[in-house]
Amino acid sequence: MDQQQVRDLLTKYRLGRCTEEEKALIDQWYGRTARQQAYPPQQLDLEAARAHSWTNILARVQSQHTFEARIHPMRVVYLVAAVAAMLCVGFFWFSGSLTRPGSDGAGRMITASALPGEIKTYRLPDSSLVTLNGGSSIHYPEVFGQKSREVTLTDGEAYFDVKHNASHPFIVEAGRTRTQVLGTVFSVRAYRSLSDVRVTLASGKVGVRNASGYPEMQTTFLLPDEQLVVDNQSGGVRKGHVHARSLAGWIRGALDFNNEELKTIALLLEKKFDVPVRVDSNNLGEQRLTARFRAEETLDDILGTLAMAGSFSYRHVAGQVLISMNEH
CATH class of the missing domain: 2.60.120.1440 (Jelly Rolls)
Known part of the structure; x- marks a missing residue:
């Protein structure tokens, strides 16, 4: 298998379009790469190891791509990660209703x-x-x-x-x-x-x-x-x-989109990178995508991968990003 075939296979994998045989081949690469890493037992994190292996694989075959993302087009819905929130122990309800604001005023x-x-x-x-x-x-x-x-x-x-x-x-x-x-x-x-x-x-x-x-x-x-x-x-x-734990990743700078509308993704990218991100049509903005990105990935890394999965294009214009439908 030459380098171009490897790149094509990895692209299919990110988009969820591999056959079972091709998935097995990718998994073998994951396994071989992971076994080469020296992870102390007390620090072993399977998801982190998998992401690290994926980065190493991509670096070998296509050095300009250093990101890891799992993308599924809008017609494929995976109920995986979720929005950010973890609640531990304890709960209290005042006679079946919540205390109202202003009932307990205190200070400026x-x-x-x-x-x-x-x-x-x-x-x-x-x-x-x-x-x-x-x-x-x-x-x-x-x-x-x-x-x-x-x-x-x-x-x-x-x-x-x-x-x-x-x-x-x-x-x-x-x-x-x-x-x-x-x-x-x-x-x-x-x-x-x-x-x-x-x-x-x-x-x-x-x-x-x-x-x-x-x-x-x-x-x-x-x-x-x-x-x-x-x-x-x-x-x-x-x-x-x-999966509540996944969406808490934003605290570390990571992004986890679970069947999110593109217009929502655009807003979250805008808040993370402090760059206005605009979607040029309501229909495009309602397209749904699922993806996970690590903290170190750039805005162009993320948009490039999302554009490939969502069949749209983007461009930087006058200090903002414009997302639009592909022209056929």
């Missing part, structure tokens, strides 16, 4: 934020930690009240590591959602320019309901590896199974 308000391209961690008044994705901001009191700890995610995505306190529930208001826990680790995605709010659970239990000012809805409880999607316009909810 503080705004914490992360600029596009940044990931920043802040310590809250109760020593809980919050990590903000690029282009995100939260609003909270300088001192939490005596009955509850309330935080508002005003825009973006936040990952909370909440200090346990059985008598003071921790509440996050985002979009039209209100999520309550006692002490846990979880994240919420609620960018203003997206049409929904997403809460995902890795462990423990959490309850989500409408925020103040919206019609009452039945509380939805999530179990580990479940995700709740709430439509900001209609208030409709959708619950499904996900």
Whole structure:
């Protein structure tokens, strides 16, 4: 097999178009490469080893490609990774309903934020930690009240590591959602320019309901590896199974898209790389893609691979990226 045939085979593999025989051949390469690495037993991570092997294979046959991604066209749907959120132990519900904001006023308000391209961690008044994705901001009191700890995610995505306190529930208001826990680790995605709010659970239990000012809805409880999607316009909810750990990768700068619309991917790329990314038509923006990219991959690495899978093109124009349909 010559070098061009190898490159063609690897391209088919990334796009999920290999035959079983071709997949077996790729897997053999993975195995041989992985066995050549000296991973200390205590640091062994199978996914990391697989990604490392993949990078080495690509480097040998096509040095200009140094990224790893698994892409599936919109007609192939894999319910793999999910949006970012892990919830550990503890849950509390006040007589079947959530405490409302303003009932426990405490001190002046503080705004914490992360600029596009940044990931920043802040310590809250109760020593809980919050990590903000690029282009995100939260609003909270300088001192939490005596009955509850309330935080508002005003825009973006936040990952909370909440200090346990059985008598003071921790509440996050985002979009039209209100999520309550006692002490846990979880994240919420609620960018203003997206049409929904997403809460995902890795462990423990959490309850989500409408925020103040919206019609009452039945509380939805999530179990580990479940995700709740709430439509900001209609208030409709959708619950499904996900792999919560994968979507928490954004904290390390990685990107994991699970059957996401291209317009959503464009926004997340814009927040990560601080470059405007525009999709030129609604039909193209509704195309769905699944992919995983490591933190060190560039915007062009990611867009080049997505374009190959989604049959679109992109170009840099006047400081922004324009995504458009391929011309036939």
